[in-house]
Amino acid sequence: xxxxxxxxxxxxxxxxxxxxxxxxxxxxxxxxxxxxxxxxxxxxxxxxxxxxxxxxxxxxxxxxxxxxxxxxxxxxxxxxxxxxxxxxxxxxxxxxxxxxxxxxxxxxxxxxxxxxxxxxxxxxxxxxxxxxxxxxxxxxxxxxxxxxxxxxxxxxxxxxxxxxxxxxxxxxxxxxxxxxxxxxxxxxxxxxxxxxxxxxxxxxxxxxxxxxxxxxxxxxxxxxxxxxxxxxxxxxxxxxxxxxxxxxxxxxxxxxxxxxxxxxxxxxxxxxxx
Amino acid sequence: xxxxxxxxxxxxxxxxxxxxxxxxxxxxxxxxxxxxxxxxxxxxxxxxxxxxxxxxxxxxxxxxxxxxxxxxxxxxxxxxxxxxxxxxxxxxxxxxxxxxxxxxx
Numbered sequence: 001x002x003x004x005x006x007x008x009x010x011x012x013x014x015x016x017x018x019x020x021x022x023x024x025x026x027x028x029x030x031x032x033x034x035x036x037x038x039x040x041x042x043x044x045x046x047x048x049x050x051x052x053x054x055x056x057x058x059x060x061x062x063x064x065x066x067x068x069x070x071x072x073x074x075x076x077x078x079x080x081x082x083x084x085x086x087x088x089x090x091x092x093x094x095x096x097x098x099x100x101x102x103x104x105x106x107x108x109x110x111x112x113x114x115x116x117x118x119x120x121x122x123x124x125x126x127x128x129x130x131x132x133x134x135x136x137x138x139x140x141x142x143x144x145x146x147x148x149x150x151x152x153x154x155x156x157x158x159x160x161x162x163x164x165x166x167x168x169x170x171x172x173x174x175x176x177x178x179x180x181x182x183x184x185x186x187x188x189x190x191x192x193x194x195x196x197x198x199x200x201x202x203x204x205x206x207x208x209x210x211x212x213x214x215x216x217x218x219x220x221x222x223x224x225x226x227x228x229x230x231x232x233x234x235x236x237x238x239x240x241x242x243x244x245x246x247x248x249x250x251x252x253x254x255x256x257x258x259x260x261x262x263x264x265x266x267x268x269x270x271x272x273x274x
Numbered sequence: 275x276x277x278x279x280x281x282x283x284x285x286x287x288x289x290x291x292x293x294x295x296x297x298x299x300x301x302x303x304x305x306x307x308x309x310x311x312x313x314x315x316x317x318x319x320x321x322x323x324x325x326x327x328x329x330x331x332x333x334x335x336x337x338x339x340x341x342x343x344x345x346x347x348x349x350x351x352x353x354x355x356x357x358x359x360x361x362x363x364x365x366x367x368x369x370x371x372x373x374x375x376x377x378x379x
Contacts (some may be wrong), residue, residue, distance in 0.1 A: 147327055197329055206354035216356050266352065270343075273336040 025101045033108040040118045049126055058234040061129040064120030066163070066225035068132075068140035070113035073156050076143050078106040084149045088189070095187040099149070142222045150194035153181040154254065158202050161246045162209070162226055165239050181254045192255035196269035199251050203244055203262040213238065289346055289372050293365055296341040300334035301325055308361055315364070316357040328357060335364065348372045 052060070081103030088096040121132060146152075184190040202208040211217075211226030213236060218227065229236075248259050259265045298305040302324040311317075319325050325334065335352055342348045350368050 145327060147329065151329060197333060200352075201329060201332065204352070204354050218356050219358070263351075270336055270340055270352075273333055273340060 022097050022100055022104075025097075026104050029101070029105055029108055033111070036112070038115065040115045040122070043119055044122060044126070047123060047126075049123075052127060055234040057124075057127050057129055058231055059237065060120055060127060061124045062229045062231065063163070064117065064124045065132055065136070065140065066229065067113065067117035067120055068137060069223050069225045070117065071110060072141050072143040072222070073159070074106045074110040074113060076146070077109070077152065077156065078103050080146055080149055080152055081106065092187065092189060095184075095189055098183045098187070102153070140223045140225075144222045148190070148194050150181060150184045150190040150192075151198050153184065154195045154198040154250075155201075157181060157250060158198065158208075158247055159225070161250065162211075162243055165243045165246065185255055191272070192257065193269065193272035195251055195255050196257070196265060196272060199247055199259075199265045200262075200269045203247060203265055205262070207262075209240060209243055209247075211238075285346065285348075285376070286369055286372060289342060289348055290365060290369060292341055292345060293338045293368050296338035297334060297361070297365075300337040301331070312360045312362045314358050314360050315355060318361065319357070338368075342368065342372075348375070 081099050085096045085099035085103065088099065124132070147155075181195070185192050185195070200207070206214055208224065208226060211224075212229045218224075220227075244262070248261075248265070251265065252258050257268055259268060294305055294309055298308055301308070301318055301322040303318070303322055307313075307321065308318060313321065315328070315331055319328065319331055325331050332352070339350045339352050342350050350371050353367055355364055355367075
């Protein structure tokens, strides 16, 4: 049904467009994105920098730097979603559409993350924290190597969970990616094993969850922000119990497999590896 | 006492052989290309055409863990290793777990 009035050539607000297909999903993404829009400039204008202590300065500096890695995350998602989409066109057109919606979502995610990054990095400058040099920005922007789509989505989602636990004021970020990861599992074309593998990577003893608090941190080409937090004298704002619980709940959301401990994640994953 | 020790020793050698074989199969390399040079995990990832990243490698090690449970009844946990870890240390961690389990630790 057309929303354009043929005679006048104007939009008739009483006519609802059809609710199917990619264009409808993309419209919902746009609506959601507009609904949560906020201004980094206004936000910073309202911050009283005199009320921030030394620990706050350390947190702001660390998480501003960490947010630099979300752009390569979203860029990778855009590229990988489109190549995966093309793989399924003509074989599983619903899945191809889901993947295209996922790739489209990356543009909204990128913009939202730009707000987080800008607020924290600019606040860090307002507080005269250690400058983030150009070579650091360039290093942190390096795009990760490609991997299985479901592993990639789940890893990005866990990264968001970790960030959310670190600063709960941005808690609305968590839900965004999970919906799409579930669709990939439901399609039957992507194994839930990928979800369990990435969950294991994080929650196992000495896993990614423990980030820079580990004795040894992996020397990687790209930057995993959680490996590079430097709290110096400030208390680490970790809450591993909460992070684990959120990851377990997320595993169940996406795969319908209930897990309640790191050992259970490992056991379910090993069963799937075979 | 000595009998039980010798039984464990035999089991551990069987475990060592089985784990090495299964790792080699999972990464699609000959055991001689991995174990005598004692490749690091990065070295195995570079040499293997089947593996693309460290999660693939983690799954290859998981196959060895599963084989140990299925064929020898030994339950192992897959610990976190950095990529510069030599493969001998990974195998030794499995042996140490099996030894600890056998001695009731």
